[in-house]
Amino acid sequence: MGGMSDVRLQLMAKELEAGQQAQVFNAPAGLGRWGLMLHRWHTRRALLQLDDNQLRDIGLSWEQAREEGSKPFWRD
Incomplete structure (x- = not known):
């Protein structure tokens, strides 16, 4: 089963709340x-x-x- 574990998602949420820049999905x-x-x-x-x-x-x-999804594809 592919996907992210609940633990990983919780850690990422904490990083986002702390204002850290988390690179979740890399190309x-x-x-x-x-x-x-x-x-x-x-x-x-x-x-x-x-x-x-x-x-x-x-x-x-x-x-x-919505904010991320609305970015043009040429923007990082």
């Missing part, structure tokens, strides 16, 4: 510039499609998901 290694942009586009679009329960599972509020 696959070896992507070029266009591959990275495509990866961002897909993942941000998927983030906007999550429901409240799924967002709670990954420790994000709807506002946080």
